[in-house]
Amino acid sequence: GAVVSQHPSWVICKSGTSVKIECRSLDFQATTMFWYRQFPKQSLMLMATSNEGSKATYEQGVEKDKFLINHASLTLSTLTVTSAHPEDSSFYICSASWDHEKLFFGSGTQLSVL
């Protein structure tokens, strides 16, 4: 099956710093990648959709200047949480698709901002 690698799996940072999360499709070219946020015992909340070589489409209420998404190649998308604050602490998950149907998810990144 298709494999999506997400790194790091967890990160602790100080308030005010920026954190970059990488999402790679290892054995397929992902035309589209999605970034989600998930709070404990809650569902996945779509943050943005990114297509290779174009600007990401952000969901309503998601600050594009806060959550910078770059999809520079068909196998890599990055999410940078800029000037992180404790309220940004969450589980971030990426997913990738080549056919706009099945999604393959990364293992998630637990971000803790002190």
Next chain:
Amino acid sequence: GESVGLHLPTLSVQEGDNSIINCAYSNSASDYFIWYKQESGKGPQFIIDIRSNMDKRQGQRVTVLLNKTVKHLSLQIAATQPGDSAVYFCAEGAGGSYIPTFGRGTSLIVHP
């Protein structure tokens, strides 16, 4: 906007029993449905999918049923095992442009 929701937040079963997890959807234009399994601290994992031109699809120990009349989707797991303990989400898509919408999720707890 329209959304996908789940009937039961938690389902507890005994090992070996069959499990049924339900999902209601409201977007009548949805024509593609997927079930995902999410174990604690991990990303969701694809289980099975079904298109709207079908009402049943079987996989290994899992069956998905689709009732378009009442906009209802279910996931049946046969002979449930402790390793099936996880949160299960249904998601929907429409018209080949799949921006997935996830429901609340159902936590399945399997007791040995």
